[in-house]
Amino acid sequence: MIIQTKSDITPSEITPKEVVDDRRKFLQQAGFGVLAGAAGLLNMPVNAAVTSKISSPIKTQGSLLKLPYFSKTSYGTGEKLTSYEDITNYNNYYEFGTAKDEPAVHAKLFKPVPWTVSIEGQVRKNKTIGIDDILKLAPLEERIYRMRCVEGWSMVIPWVGFPLAQLIKWAEPTANAKYVEFVSLADSQQMPGTNLPILDWPYVEGLRMDEAMNPLTIMAVGLYGECLPNQNGAPMRLVVPWKYGFKGAKAIVKIRFTEKMPVTTWMKAGPSEYGFYANVNPQVDHPRWTQSSEKRIGAGLFAGRIKTQMFNGYTEQVGQMYAGMDLRKYF
Amino acid sequence: MLAWIYESTFNHTSMRRFISKVPSKKYIAALKVVLFLLCLLPLCRLVWLAINDDLSANPIEFIERSTGFWSLFILLATLSLSPIRLLTGRAWQLQFRRMLGLFVFFYACLHIMSYVWLDYSFNWADIVKDIVKHPYVLVGASAFILTVPLAITSSNFMIKLLRERWKQLHKIVYLIAILGTVHFLWLVKKDIREPLFYMVVLALLLGIRLYYKVRNLKHKIT
Numbered sequence: 347m348i349i350q351t352k353s354d355i356t357p358s359e360i361t362p363k364e365v366v367d368d369r370r371k372f373l374q375q376a377g378f379g380v381l382a383g384a385a386g387l388l389n390m391p392v393n394a395a396v397t398s399k400i401s402s403p404i405k406t407q408g409s410l411l412k413l414p415y416f417s418k419t420s421y422g423t424g425e426k427l428t429s430y431e432d433i434t435n436y437n438n439y440y441e442f443g444t445a446k447d448e449p450a451v452h453a454k455l456f457k458p459v460p461w462t463v464s465i466e467g468q469v470r471k472n473k474t475i476g477i478d479d480i481l482k483l484a485p486l487e488e489r490i491y492r493m494r495c496v497e498g499w500s501m502v503i504p505w506v507g508f509p510l511a512q513l514i515k516w517a518e519p520t521a522n523a524k525y526v527e528f529v530s531l532a533d534s535q536q537m538p539g540t541n542l543p544i545l546d547w548p549y550v551e552g553l554r555m556d557e558a559m560n561p562l563t564i565m566a567v568g569l570y571g572e573c574l575p576n577q578n579g580a581p582m583r584l585v586v587p588w589k590y591g592f593k594g595a596k597a598i599v600k601i602r603f604t605e606k607m608p609v610t611t612w613m614k615a616g617p618s619e620y621g622f623y624a625n626v627n628p629q630v631d632h633p634r635w636t637q638s639s640e641k642r643i644g645a646g647l648f649a650g651r652i653k654t655q656m657f658n659g660y661t662e663q664v665g666q667m668y669a670g671m672d673l674r675k676y677f
Numbered sequence: 678m679l680a681w682i683y684e685s686t687f688n689h690t691s692m693r694r695f696i697s698k699v700p701s702k703k704y705i706a707a708l709k710v711v712l713f714l715l716c717l718l719p720l721c722r723l724v725w726l727a728i729n730d731d732l733s734a735n736p737i738e739f740i741e742r743s744t745g746f747w748s749l750f751i752l753l754a755t756l757s758l759s760p761i762r763l764l765t766g767r768a769w770q771l772q773f774r775r776m777l778g779l780f781v782f783f784y785a786c787l788h789i790m791s792y793v794w795l796d797y798s799f800n801w802a803d804i805v806k807d808i809v810k811h812p813y814v815l816v817g818a819s820a821f822i823l824t825v826p827l828a829i830t831s832s833n834f835m836i837k838l839l840r841e842r843w844k845q846l847h848k849i850v851y852l853i854a855i856l857g858t859v860h861f862l863w864l865v866k867k868d869i870r871e872p873l874f875y876m877v878v879l880a881l882l883l884g885i886r887l888y889y890k891v892r893n894l895k896h897k898i899t
Contacts, residue, residue, distance in 0.1 A: 436734035444868035447733065497866070499735055544868050615867055634864065636807050641796070643734050647727070650798035 406430070410572040413486060416506045422490025428501035428644050430570050436643060437577045438495065439596060440545055441530070441537035448539075453576035456536050458597070461581045467602035468523035475516075477581045481567065484512035488571070489564055491587035493594075494626045494658045498635040501643045505585055506568030511559045513601070519555075523603035526558045527551070528584055528595040545611050551584065551595040552608035552622065554667075562587055562663050565598075588657040588664045590624045621677040625668070626658035630677050699769050712773055716780040719747040720787070740791045745817075748784035749857045751777055753878055756854060760885040775831055778850070782828040785821050813863035820856035823849050854879055 407430040435450045442449035442456075461477040486506050494500045514526070532540045532548035540547045557563065566585045567574055574580040579596025586593045592612055602608075612620035619633055628638040639651035657664050668676075700708075723743055726732045732739045755777040762768045797804050808814050827847055829835070836843050858879050861872040 432734035440867070444866075446735070499738075542868075631810055634811055634813060634866075636803065636811070638806075639803065641735065641737060647732075647736050647740075647795055648798075651796070651800075651803075 407570055407572065410575060412572050413506050413568045416486035416488055416568070416571070419487050419489055421488075422492070422502060422504075425490060425492065425502040426644075427490065427504055428642075432643050433501060433503055433569065434575050434577055438497075438591065439539075439577060439579070441532065441539045441547075441549065441597075442577065443539050444544060449577035450575075452538055456576040456580070458574075458576060458581035461599075463582070463598060464600050465517045465602075466600065467527070467604050468520045469603055470518040470520060473517075477567075480513065480565075480582065483516055484508035486568065487564075489566075489585070489587075491562075491585060492658050493585075493587065493591050494640060494654065496590040496592060496620070496624070496632060496635065496637075498637070498640050499643055500640045500652075500654075504570055505564065505566040506571060507564040507566035507585065509561055510563045510565050510584070511561065513565060514558060517601065517603070519603040522605050524555055525604045525607055526553050526555065527600075527602040527604055527608040528553075528598050529600035529602065530595050531597040531599045546614050547611075548599075549595060550608060550611045551593055552604075552610050553584075553586065553593075554607075556667050557586070557664075560664060560667070562660060588626055588660040590626060592620070593624050623668075623673070623676050625673065625677075626654060627656060627673055627677070628654040629656075630674055705769060705772060709773065709776065713776060716751060716777070719743065719784070737791065737795045741788065741796060744784050744788035744791055745861070748781050748788055749861060749875060751784065752781045752850075752854055752857060753875065753882065755781060756850070756879070756882045760882050763885055763889045779828060779831060782824050785824050789821055813860055816856050816863065817860035820853050820860060823853050823856070827853075851883065854883075 436446045437449040438446065439449040439453070442452040459477065462474045463477070463480065464472070464474045466472050486508055488504055488506050490502060490504045492500060493503050519526075528551045530549040530551075531537070534540045553563070564585050566579070566583050567581060569575060569578055574583065579594070582598055583596040584594045584598065607622055610620075610622060612624075613622060626637075631637050638654055640654045642649065642652055645652075655661075723732075723740060726739075727736070755774055758770050758774055758777075761770055793799060793804060797807070808818050827849060830839060830843060830846060839846065858872060858876045861875060862869060865872055
């Protein structure tokens, strides 16, 4: 169970000014999601010193820049964390290949800086925002969330991010905005997987407005206290812990507010298999995989399966949003 | 076109003489040992990776995939021995059929064991639910069940005992192969290139048989 504690003071209020200034400097210098100091270098022809570093995929903790300022939260305490190695080497990120170990390899040269996100649709004004400015919208927090993949496995991941609600407030959606659509980057130069017609690129995901505003929904920019590795969706990805993992769009370049329900990539790919809501639900089975139980990554060969919880165990925080809905129909 | 390729390569007299040379018994026995050891390699690899804790983040799925893949791969290898005979006239390789077939069964057993034991911890209620509800599991389970009678009747004694019916019974192998590739195709989420490749290989192997069957029938009629 998750015990959510509320604090009246946001961490930004208690952060001393020089630290805030420092953070600004850090963000300017560091860029994002890249090896220490390599952010600038990656834009130049790759020299020998850098090559030796980037020739192997980022597997070990400590190879990416540490995020200097984020507050710990009580989310997910008591859960055993999945190892950094497993989280960064077992990825579903088809833009970098369909095998689980491919993203770690193929994303190593991906450039998550500079990065801009465009805000469109039912908003007061279309605008764009750079990743540096996004990071200044709200103080960063660590959120330890369970992640349940539709394929029947799960992890416990210590994300660092900020509530999506903060970004939405800044975007100023109009009253017509009923849904939010997230579009991922599909750069055939950097993402070899997008050259194959396996999915309808770019990857599109969506949330209902109340789901997007829910305090549990975050934009993650870090992992294990460090910048988000490329294979996990750098520089910024969506994390919606009560939904199956594929809802978490990675490397987001566009956020569009819409009146109508967006048609997501997986809905197009298999309408009978993947619904818009995709809430973790042990009672609604998938045509391929058992959804009543799951394998926890890192538990070992003989650990067996664990029971999957309704809304991945977050019913208390999100259950009321679906009151009266037939979740068998709206899967 | 295919007939032309066949005529100009395999059916050429000098080629024919070269490939139809029957190797000595000793040579075949040695080849059998080599093949036996080769077939054990995928298992050795799994054991090695397990000892070194290198079976990926999802070791259970890794073992399931690996044993399933090798079972299907060796099955296709087994099914290629007859087409080689049809195309080249060479027949001595048919002596490897039983051993390869039993390796198909061996890896299929490991595959089922990893599913029943590692994946589902002998939770039979969940296993039955999984089989009934998910078409790809049902297809795979059917394929496995069909391999059992073939493995049981693989001895010389059973061949003698069943005679013509043995031949009939072992035609099931074609159905097993079709079910196996469908099982692979249906379990893949979206990137179906690999299972499709093995389906094409199977279609070729069965197609060659069919071609010769039809040709022989025509010869009989005329």
